[in-house]
Amino acid sequence: MDPSKIYDVVIIGAGISGISSASHLQTYSPEAEYIVIENRKDIGGTWDLFKYPGIRSDSDMHTMGLKLFPWPGKKFLADGPSIKSYLMKAVEHFNIKEKISFNTNVVAINWNSLESLWYVKIKNNESNKVFEIKSRFVHSCAGYYRYSSGYKPEFKSSHLFNGLFVHPQEWNESIDYKNKNIVVIGSGATAITLVPAMAKKANHVTMIQRSPTYIASMSDEYKYLHYLAKISQKFSYLFIRFTNILRQQWMYRQIRKWPEKSREKILDLIKDELPKEFVDEHLTPNYYPWEQRLCIIPDNDLFKAINDNKASIITDSIDEFYEDGLILKSGKRIEADIIISATGLVLENFGGMEILLDDNRIEISNTVTYKSMMHSDIPNFLNTFGYINASWTLKADLTSKFLTRLINFMKKNSYQSCRPVIPKDMNLTDEWLSEFSSGYIQRARNIFPKQGNKKPWVNTQNYIIDWFEINHGK
Structure with a gap:
């Protein structure tokens, strides 16, 4: 990192988004001088941070993998270590690592209108030294949630519990849960990943939820990958990626168009695996599909753990903790050695950095998103925020x-x-993610930008529309 140099782009974050940005710059703008600022000690972002049992993708890897560095695996969903290894290979392939400044955090960026440059204030996490570099562009790839800690609600008397009470974001791989009784609080993607993974070694895993989530099972391997690969690896990858994109978009639109029929279909598939009474009580949400993100499991793993009596689901609210576990509102006591609060994330823009224009602080909630990539009146600044309904x-x-x-x-x-x-003449009628009712989004609705009522000021949540706009639009 050279404070005397003017960079073309400062990329914030060396997770999958930052690696995408760097690889695209090297491929399509090879003369651009860039640097990647990474807060952690290694690349990977989410896939370096989370270590909890069963950590995996919740989207298929042929669309979650980088377009410029195709996913080589056969699995539909991949485990965290495999994704981290894949990203390390991508960094090596594009020689990105030499451009990354690790253990450094972007505190603030300040646009100088006279120079048309960003002054990027950076802090070294080890020495606490603060310094500045200059750049023509800033691309925030810092993700959408706070890395330091997840969302952990205040539970009455939690201090009385004699066991381990932990959030998945804090999970340490040295934690021994073999033959232990585990309670997982929550019903989202993290919870339904933890339960079957921990059930393999634990004595029993109990998932406690206030309300259910829609769950769909998918085969963990592509049935026809072997035959497609005989034609060519490139054809196999492109074919699967293309069909998966079309399927994602088609399914999402159909579900939103026919919510009642879609609801029945999803629940009928679950009832093929579990008793109707159980599904009605514990796996039937009180909202329509895709009002919150649809959770995917591989090969019915959660349902198998329940059928094998290694896992169970209780739909109730927590009243308080006690020395040996939890007491529910119904009065039922659940004993536990380990309680995991899989209660979501704390959303955060740009890794918590400040944005200033000529020393004046900008509130992102007062801006309007442009192509869901830029913000009104903020020059030379892009932010990556992925799809809610796709990879x-x-x-x-x-x-x-x-x-x-x-x-x-x-x-x-x-x-x-x-x-x-x-x-x-544009009306600002909608919040950015107004269609989604998930708790972690609703808790942070005041930090997001607004959206307009016409393109390119609309957050389309539609990859195909966005693809044509980005590749062939003005």
Whole structure:
């Protein structure tokens, strides 16, 4: 890192989004000088942070993998260590590691209008030394949640519990849960991943939920991958990726268009695996599918753990903790050696950094999203925020491609800066993620930007529309 140099791009974060950005810059804007600022000691982001049992993708890897570095595996869903290994190979392939400054955190960015440059304030996590570098563009790939700690509600008398009470974000691989009684609080993607994974070694795992989540099972391997690979590896990858994208988009639109029929279909498939009474009580949500994210499990693993009496689900609220476990509102006591609060994330914009324009602080909630990648009146700044209804990386790759197109266009025309300007006739009617009712989104609704009522100021949540807009739009 050279404070005397003017970089073309500062990329914040060396997770999957940051690696996407760096690989796109090297491929489509090879003359651009960039640096990656990473808060942690290694690459990977989410896949370096989370270590809890069973950690895996919740989207298929042919769309979650990087477009410029195809996922080589056969699994539909991949475990965390495999994804981390894949990202390390991508970094090696594109020689990105030499451009990464580890253990450094972007505290603030301040746009200087006279120079058309970002002054990027960076803190070294070990020495606490603060210094500045300058850049023409900043691309935030810091993710969407707080890394330091997850969302852990206050539970009455939790201090009385004699066992281990932990959030998945704090999980340490040295924790021994063999033959232990485990309680998992929550019903989202993390909870339904933890339960079957821990059931393999634990004595019993109990999932306690206030309300159910829609769950769909998918085969963990592609049936026809072997035959497709005989034609060519590249054809196999492109074919599976393309069909998965179409299936994701088609299923989402059909479910939102026919919510009642879709609800019945999803529940009928679960009833093929578990008793109707159990499904009605514990696996039937009180909202329609995709009002919250649909949870995917591989090969019915959660349902198998329940059928094998290694796991159970209780739908109730927690009244308080006691020395040996939990007391529910119904009065039932649940004994536990370990309680895991799989209660969600704390959402955070840009890794918590401040944005200033000529020393004036900007509130992102007062801005309007442009192509879901930029913000009104903020120059030369992009942010990657993936899809809620599809693989995160699909949007990350599109944002990275848009950045390279923008840089190349501005260089060709000798432009120094660009910023989205809101049309005077546009109505600001919606919040950014107004369609989704998940608790972690609702808790943070006040930090998100707004969206408009027409393109390109609308958060489409539609990869196909966005693909044409980014690759062929103005």
